[in-house]
Amino acid sequence: MELASSVISFIVGYYALKAYKTTGAKGLLLLYLGFLILGIGTFLRFVTATYFGIILRAFPTIEHRLTGLVNLAALIYMLTQLIAYGLFTATYVLQATSTSSRTAEAGAVAAAAVPIVRLFVIPQLELIAITLLGFITVYTFTNWLLKRGSGAALVFLGFGLMLLSHMFFLLIIIEELSLTFLVLGQVTQLAGFLCLLTMLARVSKTNA
Amino acid sequence: MRREHKEYRSKARIYADILNSILRHGGKSGPTRILYGANLSYDRLMKHLRQLIDLGLVQEEKEGNEVIFKLTDKGRTFVLEFVKVEKFAEAFGITI
Numbered sequence: 001m002e003l004a005s006s007v008i009s010f011i012v013g014y015y016a017l018k019a020y021k022t023t024g025a026k027g028l029l030l031l032y033l034g035f036l037i038l039g040i041g042t043f044l045r046f047v048t049a050t051y052f053g054i055i056l057r058a059f060p061t062i063e064h065r066l067t068g069l070v071n072l073a074a075l076i077y078m079l080t081q082l083i084a085y086g087l088f089t090a091t092y093v094l095q096a097t098s099t100s101s102r103t104a105e106a107g108a109v110a111a112a113a114v115p116i117v118r119l120f121v122i123p124q125l126e127l128i129a130i131t132l133l134g135f136i137t138v139y140t141f142t143n144w145l146l147k148r149g150s151g152a153a154l155v156f157l158g159f160g161l162m163l164l165s166h167m168f169f170l171l172i173i174i175e176e177l178s179l180t181f182l183v184l185g186q187v188t189q190l191a192g193f194l195c196l197l198t199m200l201a202r203v204s205k206t207n208a
Numbered sequence: 209m210r211r212e213h214k215e216y217r218s219k220a221r222i223y224a225d226i227l228n229s230i231l232r233h234g235g236k237s238g239p240t241r242i243l244y245g246a247n248l249s250y251d252r253l254m255k256h257l258r259q260l261i262d263l264g265l266v267q268e269e270k271e272g273n274e275v276i277f278k279l280t281d282k283g284r285t286f287v288l289e290f291v292k293v294e295k296f297a298e299a300f301g302i303t304i
Contacts, residue, residue, distance in 0.1 A: 147299075154299065
């Protein structure tokens, strides 16, 4: 699931880059960088979680030795996500500032082993991610209210589902339900990316 | 005193407006028609048309005594691409 999310992120990022090259709009450059970093982070998480899963299946007794490495991977993953969401937030802050001064218009593996799942969650950083995504979701919701277009609705749904996925990832700290929340988080995250992919497919079919 | 808000248009948006104006007139048009369609002054229009010619998006031709501006294949591709980019940016709430 994370591999698919990562690929979609790269596709959206590529389109944002194409759009930036056509228009030179800074917001699109930030959007490209955000999706690129999000794609890299999600891909790294997929690779490390798969790698640690395989190692643990083969050598179950070395779990304690992997803890440090898993922590490092989790930290890198969370940081890439925070940078990406930070860039999305910057896009909208920049947009809101320029919009108000111009037109005054209103304005982010299935678990091989459960312990590893929990180690991949850094609650404090998840909370920051939730805050940033909360801001982005509100902005895209406002944009949808103003534009009423299906594209804007899909982007709002996409970021809304990513926000929900991070809420599920945060709940992984509840030991008994770790795996359930992991699966829920990954499914909602993929659904969010699929919304963005659908939007992209619709845009690509647009005729002049 | 009431403050008038003049909507900002990026260079890409101005180019798209000019090219769209030409497209609406069958792919070739004189400066006066383009001027109204793109909502520009004559001097600014001519300056942008020169840039569009340099970019290979527009071609300058003579029909009798009149100078006309014709959309090239590259220009048509730009118009189509701009519509898609505009929809993409609009979905994310980004003004271009």
